[in-house]
Amino acid sequence: MTHHLGKANWNDEERINGLIRSYSTRYDNLFWKTFIPLVGPEPRKAIADFGCGPGLFLVDAAEKFSAQVLIGLDESQEMLDHAEQFIQERTSVESYELKTINFDVTRIPLQPDSVDLAFSGYMLHEVSDPQDFVKQIGRIVRRGGVYVVYDFVSGNEAVFVQKMIERDMSEEQARKRYPHMCKHSIDDIISLMRDAGLKEVKGRAVNDIRAVVVGHMK
Numbered sequence: 001m002t003h004h005l006g007k008a009n010w011n012d013e014e015r016i017n018g019l020i021r022s023y024s025t026r027y028d029n030l031f032w033k034t035f036i037p038l039v040g041p042e043p044r045k046a047i048a049d050f051g052c053g054p055g056l057f058l059v060d061a062a063e064k065f066s067a068q069v070l071i072g073l074d075e076s077q078e079m080l081d082h083a084e085q086f087i088q089e090r091t092s093v094e095s096y097e098l099k100t101i102n103f104d105v106t107r108i109p110l111q112p113d114s115v116d117l118a119f120s121g122y123m124l125h126e127v128s129d130p131q132d133f134v135k136q137i138g139r140i141v142r143r144g145g146v147y148v149v150y151d152f153v154s155g156n157e158a159v160f161v162q163k164m165i166e167r168d169m170s171e172e173q174a175r176k177r178y179p180h181m182c183k184h185s186i187d188d189i190i191s192l193m194r195d196a197g198l199k200e201v202k203g204r205a206v207n208d209i210r211a212v213v214v215g216h217m218k
């Protein structure tokens with residue numbers, strides 16, 4: 001069942017496999033070249049991915065930031081099963097926690113000030129109350145830590161539609177989905193972060209339809 005036009009059925013094995021196959025395109029060099037300078041290169045002991053899907057960002061981030069603790073949260077148990085396998089096979093991190101949670105109905109069960117790098121990739125547009133979601137995560141980020149949102153952003157419907165057509169979506173579907181998948185502008189995400197108490201919030205376009213926004217907890 002599709003919950004809304006910005007959200008697919010993430011329990012479906014075929015869709016999950018599509019997400020795994022497309023990971024290196026979705027997290028391409030353009031993404032990392034935008035992300036790393038905004039976050040900085042220093043080690044981040046505890047990394048949490050809110051809406052981690054199959055956990056491939058956690059795998060890459062574990063290596064890039066020498067993580068010792070990985071936390072993945074997602075409402076799809078099928079996604080978390082893949083995440084567990086990837087973390088075991090592709091990282092040497094022994095301390096990891098994967099939790100099933102629906103952010104729309106349950107408060108996030110992590111300790112305040114416990115995470116050094118918090119991340120949400122391609123999912124902020126899917127939660128029902130983005131401001132509350134970002135505020136909850138802000139409380140979990142430790143002083144000196146960062147929260148990073150990576151998502152589709154509004155502003156260029158023509159390019160979004162073209163990219164979706166290239167991924168075999170019809171033009172009609174792509175136009176219907178645009179306001180849901182590109183729900184926020186970069187400035188909207190910056191405001192959500194500032195209102196959650198994050199400081200030195202900066203947003204950068206990755207390309208015409210994707211952006212990274214980083215906020216620091218001081």
Ligand SMILES: C[S@@+](CC[C@H](N)C(=O)[O-])C[C@H]1O[C@@H](n2cnc3c(N)ncnc32)[C@H](O)[C@@H]1O
Pocket residue numbers: 010019023026051052053054055056073074075076079101102103104120121122123126127128
């Ligand atoms: C487009 S996928 C992205 C997954 C991963 N971040 C990536 O980029 O590969 C969105 C993910 O967010 C999760 N998600 C969406 N809304 C959620 C909610 N309300 N509570 C928990 N997880 C949610 C979905 O289950 C799915 O795994």
